[in-house]
Amino acid sequence: MEPYWSYEDIGVFLFVLVFLAAAVGLSVRVLFLRPSELVTPSLALQNFVIIFLSVSLYLILKWRHHRPGDCAFGMGWP
Numbered sequence: 001m002e003p004y005w006s007y008e009d010i011g012v013f014l015f016v017l018v019f020l021a022a023a024v025g026l027s028v029r030v031l032f033l034r035p036s037e038l039v040t041p042s043l044a045l046q047n048f049v050i051i052f053l054s055v056s057l058y059l060i061l062k063w064r065h066h067r068p069g070d071c072a073f074g075m076g077w078p
Helices: 007-029 043-065
Strands: none
Touching: 007 043
16 A cells, blocks of 8 residues: 655645745734734634645645545545
């Protein structure tokens, strides 16, 4: 049985993570977010980051392996 994930998947996910960090930093710089949001993020920002990263991981696995992404999270049929 071959593993569901590969090093390429982890690399793409880390690239998305770096892109998100840069986007949040840029939004603070452009004053879309207050600088205090980086120290104590609001619940809305935390939820946005968690949902964005979860959806991106699901889409990475779905597009690269053409299988349901639920299997990787242990929610679907093997």
